[in-house]
Amino acid sequence: MTALLLNSVNKSFGEVHVLKDISLEVMEGEFVVFVGPSGCGKSTLLRVIAGLEDATSGEIRIGGTLVNTTPPSKRGIAMVFQSYALYPHLNVRGNMTLALKQEGQPKSVIEDRVQKASRMLDLGPYLDRYPSELSGGQRQRVAIGRAIVREPKLFLFDEPLSNLDAALRMNTRIEIAALHRQLGASMIYVTHDQTEAMTLADKIVVLRDGRVEQIGSPMELYNNPANQFVAGFLGSPSMNFFPGDLLTDGDTRTVGIRPEDLFLADDGPLAVRVSHVEQLGGDTNIIGHAGNHQITARLFGQHAVSPGADLRLGFQPDRTYSFDATGARLA
Numbered sequence: 644m645t646a647l648l649l650n651s652v653n654k655s656f657g658e659v660h661v662l663k664d665i666s667l668e669v670m671e672g673e674f675v676v677f678v679g680p681s682g683c684g685k686s687t688l689l690r691v692i693a694g695l696e697d698a699t700s701g702e703i704r705i706g707g708t709l710v711n712t713t714p715p716s717k718r719g720i721a722m723v724f725q726s727y728a729l730y731p732h733l734n735v736r737g738n739m740t741l742a743l744k745q746e747g748q749p750k751s752v753i754e755d756r757v758q759k760a761s762r763m764l765d766l767g768p769y770l771d772r773y774p775s776e777l778s779g780g781q782r783q784r785v786a787i788g789r790a791i792v793r794e795p796k797l798f799l800f801d802e803p804l805s806n807l808d809a810a811l812r813m814n815t816r817i818e819i820a821a822l823h824r825q826l827g828a829s830m831i832y833v834t835h836d837q838t839e840a841m842t843l844a845d846k847i848v849v850l851r852d853g854r855v856e857q858i859g860s861p862m863e864l865y866n867n868p869a870n871q872f873v874a875g876f877l878g879s880p881s882m883n884f885f886p887g888d889l890l891t892d893g894d895t896r897t898v899g900i901r902p903e904d905l906f907l908a909d910d911g912p913l914a915v916r917v918s919h920v921e922q923l924g925g926d927t928n929i930i931g932h933a934g935n936h937q938i939t940a941r942l943f944g945q946h947a948v949s950p951g952a953d954l955r956l957g958f959q960p961d962r963t964y965s966f967d968a969t970g971a972r973l974a
C-alpha cells in the first residue's frame with residue numbers, strides 16, 4: 644500500500660519557484676530520508692505534505708485520498724521540528740496530551756497513549772517537569788512523544804537531531820530506528836547528516852534546487868549515482884573528481900573515484916604530492932594534489948605518511964565513474 648503519493652507537486656512563494664515538479668511514492672511502513680543542500684526545499688516539501696503550506700499545483704495523496712485541501716490536523720500525520728517547539732508553560736504530560744485533548748479523545752485513551760509513549764521514550768520520570776527543566780535530548784524526546792501519541796499514519800521529521808551533540812545524536816538515531824520498527828508507521832525524515840541518511844533510510848530522495856535528482860536505496864545511490872551531484876553528495880570524504888586527461892591525454896570526461904577505492908601503488912597512475920594527513924586510528928585520510936586537483940585517499944589502517952611526501956595511487960578501473968561536462972553520468 645502507498646502511504647504517500649506526490650504527483651508533479653510545485654510550490655511557489657510569489658515569483659520564487661521553490662518546489663519543481665516533485666513526484667514520489669512512500670510505501671506503508673517505509674523510512675524515507677530527504678537530503679540536499681541548504682535551501683533546496685526540504686522543509687518546504689515537508690510543510691506542503693503536512694498541509695502547513697498549500698501546493699501551487701500537483702496532487703498530494705495520503706493513503707490514497709487526495710488531501711490538497713484537507714487541513715493539517717485531518718491528514719493523519721504528525722510533524723517533529725528541529726526546534727522542538729514545545730509549549731514552555733505546559734509540563735511534559737501537558738505537551739504530550741494537548742493535541743489529543745483538542746481532538747476530544749476520552750481521558751482513558753489519552754492516559755493510555757501517554758503511558759505507552761513515555762515508556763518507549765524513557766520519559767516516565769519527567770512527565771511533571773517543564774521544558775526549561777529538561778536537557779536538549781529530553782526535550783527532543785518529548786517532541787517525538789507528542790507526535791507518537793497521535794498515532795499518525797505518517798511521521799514527518801525535520802532535522803530532529805541537529806541541536807544535539809554527537810553522542811546524543813547517535814543514541815537518538817538508534818532510538819528512532821527502533822521506534823520505526825516498533826510502530827511500523829511510515830516516516831519521512833529530513834537531514835543534512837550523511838550517516839543518518841545512510842543508516843536510517845529504506846529510500847533516500849536527493850533534492851537539489853527544488854527538484855528530485857535521484858531516488859533509491861542508500862546503496863543504490865552510493866554505488867550507482869545518476870549524476871555527478873549525487874555522486875559528490877553521498878559519501879564522506881566525498882568522491883574525488885578530476886579531468887580525464889590527468890590519466891589519458893585528450894580525455895574530456897570528468898573522472899570520479901571514491902577515496903576508499905584509492906590505494907598506494909608504486910606504479911599507480913596518479914602522482915600525488917601529500918598536503919595533509921588525518922590519522923583516524925582505524926583509517927588514514929591522505930589529502931594531496933595531482934597537478935592542481937585535490938585528491939583524497941582513504942586508506943585502511945595506519946600509514947606513516949607526512950605532508951610534502953610524493954606518492955603514487957592506484958585504483959581498479961571498474962571502480963571509477965565518468966561524467967560529461969553537464970555532470971550527467973556516462974556509461
Ligand SMILES: Nc1ncnc2c1ncn2[C@@H]1O[C@H](COP(=O)(O)OP(=O)(O)OP(=O)(O)O)[C@@H](O)[C@H]1O
Nearest residue numbers: 656659661679680681682683684685686687688835
Ligand atoms: N515563506 C517563504 N517565502 C519565500 N521564500 C521561502 C519561504 N519559505 C522558504 N522559502 C525559500 O524556499 C527555499 C527552500 O527553503 P527550505 O526551507 O525548504 O530549504 P531547506 O532545504 O529546508 O534548507 P535547510 O537545509 O537550510 O533547512 C529557500 O530558498 C527559501 O528561502
Ligand SMILES: [Mg+2]
Nearest residue numbers: 685686687801
Ligand atoms: Mg529546512
